[in-house]
Amino acid sequence: MLFFKLLLKNRQALIGLAILSIFILSALFAPLLAPHDPKRRVGGIHQPPSAEHILGTTRLGRDIYSQVLHAGRISIAVGLAAGLITTIIAVVTGLSAGYFGGRIDDVITFCTNVILVIPQLPLLIVLAAFIGQVSPFLIAMIIGFTSWAWGSRVIRSQTMALRQKEFIHSAELMGEASWRIITVELLPNLISIIGSGFIGAVIYSIMTQATLEFIGLGDPSSVSWGTMLYHAQTSSAMWVGAWWDILVPCVAISLFGAGLALLNFAVDEIANPKLRANSAMRRWKKMQKQIARESQA
Amino acid sequence: MRFFLRRLSFYLVALIVAASINFFLPRIMPGDPLQIMFGQQMARMTPETVDALRATYGFTDEPLIQQYFQYLGSVARWDLGLSVREFPKPVSEILREGLIWTVVLVGSSTLIAFTLGSFLGLLASWFRGSWYDSIATPLSLVMQSIPSVVICLTALFIFALGLGWFPTGYGYDPQLDPGWNLEFISSVAHHAVLPVLTLVVFQMAAFMIPMRANMINLLGEDYITMGRAKGLSSSRVLFQYGARNALLPSVTTLAMALGFVVGGSFITEVVFNYPGIGYIMFQAILSRDYPLIQGHMLIFTMVMLIANLIADLLYVILDPRVRTGSGDA
Amino acid sequence: MSALLEVKNLCVDYITDQGSVRAANNVSFSIQPGEVFGLAGESGCGKSTVAFAVPRLHNPPALISSGEILFEGENILHFNQQQLQAYRWAKVSMVFQSAMNSLNPVLRVEKQFADMLMAHGYESMKACRARTGELLDMVGIHPSRMRDYPHQFSGGMRQRIVIAIALALRPKLMIMDEPTTALDVVVQREILQQINDLQRELGFSVLFITHDLSLMAEFADRLGVMYAGQLVEVRPSQELLRQPIHPYSHGLTQSFPSIRGPIQKLTGIPGNPLDLTKVPDGCRFAERCFKATDLCREQEPQLIPHATGHVACHHPISIAQQEMSHE
Numbered sequence: 022m023l024f025f026k027l028l029l030k031n032r033q034a035l036i037g038l039a040i041l042s043i044f045i046l047s048a049l050f051a052p053l054l055a056p057h058d059p060k061r062r063v064g065g066i067h068q069p070p071s072a073e074h075i076l077g078t079t080r081l082g083r084d085i086y087s088q089v090l091h092a093g094r095i096s097i098a099v100g101l102a103a104g105l106i107t108t109i110i111a112v113v114t115g116l117s118a119g120y121f122g123g124r125i126d127d128v129i130t131f132c133t134n135v136i137l138v139i140p141q142l143p144l145l146i147v148l149a150a151f152i153g154q155v156s157p158f159l160i161a162m163i164i165g166f167t168s169w170a171w172g173s174r175v176i177r178s179q180t181m182a183l184r185q186k187e188f189i190h191s192a193e194l195m196g197e198a199s200w201r202i203i204t205v206e207l208l209p210n211l212i213s214i215i216g217s218g219f220i221g222a223v224i225y226s227i228m229t230q231a232t233l234e235f236i237g238l239g240d241p242s243s244v245s246w247g248t249m250l251y252h253a254q255t256s257s258a259m260w261v262g263a264w265w266d267i268l269v270p271c272v273a274i275s276l277f278g279a280g281l282a283l284l285n286f287a288v289d290e291i292a293n294p295k296l297r298a299n300s301a302m303r304r305w306k307k308m309q310k311q312i313a314r315e316s317q318a
Numbered sequence: 319m320r321f322f323l324r325r326l327s328f329y330l331v332a333l334i335v336a337a338s339i340n341f342f343l344p345r346i347m348p349g350d351p352l353q354i355m356f357g358q359q360m361a362r363m364t365p366e367t368v369d370a371l372r373a374t375y376g377f378t379d380e381p382l383i384q385q386y387f388q389y390l391g392s393v394a395r396w397d398l399g400l401s402v403r404e405f406p407k408p409v410s411e412i413l414r415e416g417l418i419w420t421v422v423l424v425g426s427s428t429l430i431a432f433t434l435g436s437f438l439g440l441l442a443s444w445f446r447g448s449w450y451d452s453i454a455t456p457l458s459l460v461m462q463s464i465p466s467v468v469i470c471l472t473a474l475f476i477f478a479l480g481l482g483w484f485p486t487g488y489g490y491d492p493q494l495d496p497g498w499n500l501e502f503i504s505s506v507a508h509h510a511v512l513p514v515l516t517l518v519v520f521q522m523a524a525f526m527i528p529m530r531a532n533m534i535n536l537l538g539e540d541y542i543t544m545g546r547a548k549g550l551s552s553s554r555v556l557f558q559y560g561a562r563n564a565l566l567p568s569v570t571t572l573a574m575a576l577g578f579v580v581g582g583s584f585i586t587e588v589v590f591n592y593p594g595i596g597y598i599m600f601q602a603i604l605s606r607d608y609p610l611i612q613g614h615m616l617i618f619t620m621v622m623l624i625a626n627l628i629a630d631l632l633y634v635i636l637d638p639r640v641r642t643g644s645g646d647a
Numbered sequence: 648m649s650a651l652l653e654v655k656n657l658c659v660d661y662i663t664d665q666g667s668v669r670a671a672n673n674v675s676f677s678i679q680p681g682e683v684f685g686l687a688g689e690s691g692c693g694k695s696t697v698a699f700a701v702p703r704l705h706n707p708p709a710l711i712s713s714g715e716i717l718f719e720g721e722n723i724l725h726f727n728q729q730q731l732q733a734y735r736w737a738k739v740s741m742v743f744q745s746a747m748n749s750l751n752p753v754l755r756v757e758k759q760f761a762d763m764l765m766a767h768g769y770e771s772m773k774a775c776r777a778r779t780g781e782l783l784d785m786v787g788i789h790p791s792r793m794r795d796y797p798h799q800f801s802g803g804m805r806q807r808i809v810i811a812i813a814l815a816l817r818p819k820l821m822i823m824d825e826p827t828t829a830l831d832v833v834v835q836r837e838i839l840q841q842i843n844d845l846q847r848e849l850g851f852s853v854l855f856i857t858h859d860l861s862l863m864a865e866f867a868d869r870l871g872v873m874y875a876g877q878l879v880e881v882r883p884s885q886e887l888l889r890q891p892i893h894p895y896s897h898g899l900t901q902s903f904p905s906i907r908g909p910i911q912k913l914t915g916i917p918g919n920p921l922d923l924t925k926v927p928d929g930c931r932f933a934e935r936c937f938k939a940t941d942l943c944r945e946q947e948p949q950l951i952p953h954a955t956g957h958v959a960c961h962h963p964i965s966i967a968q969q970e971m972s973h974e
């Protein structure tokens with residue numbers, strides 16, 4: 022609980038949490054907040070922001086404000102789902118490799134190393150291309166199942182470090198079952214790494230989803246931030262001066278990513294106090310300066 | 319030497335895995351792979367043509383295992399099949415034309431990002447807690463979590479369309495003939511500025527953040543303190559005692575990060591119509607040119623493996639503990 | 648004879664999120680030219696903090712908040728960066744605790760001599776190499792090995808290399824921060840013997856930090872005992888070890904076997920080291936002291952002259968008493 026207390030005291034974490042909650046709430050209540058149906062023509066072609074359409078309209082005359090709210094639902098859901106799959110696989114493989122060692126470790130480490138040298142995006146593109154136009158659900162699945170290697174590696178090395186600790190040795194000597202040692206002794210000590218790994222995976226998934234959809238491998242009839250960009254790009258929005266059509270999904274993705282990044286930064290700082298640029302450092306600087314001044318005088 | 323042989327055999331296995339994915343993917347998809355590849359065109363073909371195509375792409379009635387080894391054999395000969403869109407141009411030939419552009423783009427931006435990012439991370443660790451550190455560090459993390467699509471589109475909109483400082487696309491002025499003359503080279507450089515810059519922005523944090531963390535951990539090491547005790551100047555301690563040791567883990571991430579950069583460069587090429595293999599891939603996706611898409615993945619895997627090999631070499635140069643073999647490290 | 652090093656009322660604070668913690672409080676002592684001064688105490692008592700203050704090597708969050716450190720009469724706390732760099736190593740060199748980690752793993756040994764020599768006036772690489780060879784020879788390492796990397800040497804050899812680097816500029820004071828704790832016992836003896844011989848031969852002063860009092864008996868001229876950031880007793884080492892006056896020093900001498908003396912029962916000191924975030928008003932040792940009275944708990948004892956040295960205690964153990972118990 023100390024962890025959450027520290028989190029709430031951290032400025033970056035607060036800004037991040039505020040951004041994230043605004044996005045998640047507005048996505049949850051999109052049907053209530055959005056004035057129009059995101060998939061219907063409700064205005065003229067490429068109309069600039071106005072009182073009626075506060076963020077303008079698209080080439081097909083759809084209300085961008087309504088779209089961006091609804092798109093958040095899919096984009097955030099895909100990010101969370103893919104992040105969850107990634108994290109679960111990373112934790113299971115990383116923990117077992119680090120804890121059991123030996124043959125199990127060899128096999129898992131080999132697999133993670135191979136996945137790490139095969140470039141992610143081209144692999145995803147090949148997969149997506151053969152599957153055809155990929156629904157958001159499938160996108161979440163293929164991102165989730167291909168991007169766990171890095172997290173698995175980090176968790177493995179942490180587990181190996183923890184395994185050397187005395188409390189694990191003593192638990193083993195007392196004859197506790199492996200599953201109990203893993204869940205009761207190891208997992209709680211890995212929670213901050215798993216947490217920051219999860220946030221990182223969500224960031225990555227949202228970025229990748231947007232990328233795949235932007236190049237036309239997504240399902241163009243679904244409304245997400247990535248497909249909004251895709252439609253804006255294919256309708257040459259930027260070239261005809263309809264900057265709002267491009268700008269709105271860009272800002273949405275960036276803000277959400279920034280919120281996650283700030284939160285992750287805070288989690289890292291709390292987990293590694295050494296890295297903190299905290300108030301004590303500032304106080305140290307001030308005192309050092311004062312002493313220097315006094316000794317000059 | 320043993321170290322290198324071990325790494326080399328690992329890279330070979332990784333390449334075979336990538337090739338195997340390419341081989342099995344069309345075969346496990348429901349339906350006739352040729353049908354997926356050629357779509358409607360199939361209806362207009364004579365049975366003989368279809369059979370010939372089947373033989374060309376290796377979708378024969380032979381046992382799967384035989385097909386598999388034939389495929390691996392042709393990959394080993396760098397025969398990646400024929401493009402569908404530009405039939406019968408070989409995939410390897412199409413990709414070769416784009417490769418140089420991509421290598422220059424990715425290589426130069428990674429180099430810049432590595433140097434700049436490591437340096438900024440070094441400064442952040444040295445001036446930890448200063449205003450610079452408390453702004454630059456979170457800011458670079460935020461930049462890293464913005465998709466490259468967004469960075470590229472923004473850069474394109476502001477600096478090319480808006481301010482008109484840079485061209486909006488392509489690798490060089492198409493009115494010029496490619497050649498080793500000043501006009502052409504400066505045109506290439508001018509066209510490369512925005513793509514390179516966007517990639518630098520995209521990657522920088524990946525080098526800056528670990529560098530800062532490594533340095534902060536290192537500053538407590540005895541040999542750093544001893545360096546200071548010896549009366550060396552701060553910059554000497556910072557670079558020769560701190561940075562060189564802090565860079566070691568960065569070099570291993572360098573190769574890993576490249577996989578990430580490859581994704582970024584793909585988007586950069588698409589947004590800026592840059593004539594590298596990413597853009598070729600994009601065209602291939604639009605026209606569902608599967609052999610080309612698959613060839614693209616293989617060639618990127620190769621690029622990754624070569625980059626990893628370079629990183630291994632670099633590590634050996636930087637860390638004498640690996641080079642001289644013995645020792646407790 | 649004026650002192651080489653004089654530390655006066657030195658206070659070092661650790662600045663944390665929760666507030667400041669004073670790791671060294673009002674520490675005063677001096678070292679004469681050619682003298683070996685030992686500083687002993689449990690881990691965390693502040694002895695290394697004092698050692699690091701002398702060449703001003705502290706990193707944040709440690710901060711020298713007040714006091715004076717006079718080296719040959721000059722207050723080094725007033726030095727600017729340039730003066731400090733010139734003073735470090737040329738006047739005061741240092742041998743660190745961990746032999747394994749005090750050499751830069753990615754630089755050749757000769758380079759680690761050369762960068763220091765160049766920073767202090769040597770001009771050519773050739774001159775540096777010549778000096779490096781001399782120094783390595785002095786500590787019993789063949790000069791041809793100067794082109795090797797640190798990991799190619801054993802722990803004991805690395806520590807001798809560090810000692811050779813420390814001797815390079817003929818400093819007047821060498822600080823040794825538990826230089827042998829990371830080594831095995833046989834190597835420990837060898838290294839100590841070597842330091843001892845070199846000190847006799849070259850005549851530099853030594854500030855020797857250790858938690859192992861038995862090392863001090865033969866080596867140190869005078870000994871300071873620290874507890875919870877404060878000096879509690881400073882006396883000639885033989886006397887202090889034979890007849891400690893402060894109850895804490897007494898406890899320390901009882902918890903180590905003496906090498907030559909009669910066989911005695913080893914007794915530890917009851918209780919745990921003081922938590923520096925909760926410093927009492929009175930004597931810091933009162934809680935664990937067998938002689939403590941209400942006076943000790945209320946009033947802090949000052950370090951005052953006593954017998955042949957200085958002691959901070961309201962109820963010093965009288966020397967006569969100890970003579971009795973010995974017989």
